[in-house]
Amino acid sequence: MFAFLIKIYNNFKKFFCLKILKKKYYRTGSCKGCGKCCENIYVNHGKKGFIKSIEEFNRLKLFHSFYRNLDVMGSDELGLTFKCRHLDPNTRKCTIHFFRPPICRNYPMEEIFKMGGILTEECGYKLVPIESFDEILSKLSK
Numbered sequence: 001m002f003a004f005l006i007k008i009y010n011n012f013k014k015f016f017c018l019k020i021l022k023k024k025y026y027r028t029g030s031c032k033g034c035g036k037c038c039e040n041i042y043v044n045h046g047k048k049g050f051i052k053s054i055e056e057f058n059r060l061k062l063f064h065s066f067y068r069n070l071d072v073m074g075s076d077e078l079g080l081t082f083k084c085r086h087l088d089p090n091t092r093k094c095t096i097h098f099f100r101p102p103i104c105r106n107y108p109m110e111e112i113f114k115m116g117g118i119l120t121e122e123c124g125y126k127l128v129p130i131e132s133f134d135e136i137l138s139k140l141s142k
């Protein structure tokens with residue numbers, strides 16, 4: 001009986017995530033507090049893609065307050081990389097944890113994949129596909 005209820009719950013969860021929330025991944029795990037996601041951040045700004053110049057970034061800061069807390073760390077072939085000034089370098093904790101913005105509260109979201117991002121190996125979260133490869137293949141072959 002218990003296994004049957006779990007199965008119903010899992011099927012409902014799957015339907016809700018896929019059809020209502022339009023998600024493709026479940027988020028599993030929990031934060032280990034490594035602070036890696038608060039540094040080496042790329043800023044992806046809509047159709048323009050990753051921010052590549054200081055001038056572009058300064059313009060963005062005028063409209064989005066979150067970006068005013070980022071300092072440029074460096075750059076690579078994708079664009080500028082940033083570090084959040086609210087990350088405590090010693091404890092690796094967020095100094096505004098209870099007041100952190102939604103983008104941090106909801107991290108990691110599957111949208112990071114669409115933006116070309118990945119989760120660091122240290123991250124305690126995993127994004128697991130809701131539908132297995134076999135399920136998707138079987139749908140496509142119908």
Ligand code: SF4
Binds near residue numbers: 085093097100101
């Ligand atoms: S506000 Fe806190 S959680 Fe968000 S990026 Fe900065 S240090 Fe990290």
Ligand code: SF4
Binds near residue numbers: 031120
């Ligand atoms: S990278 Fe993952 S485990 Fe590390 S602080 Fe960010 S969310 Fe937490």
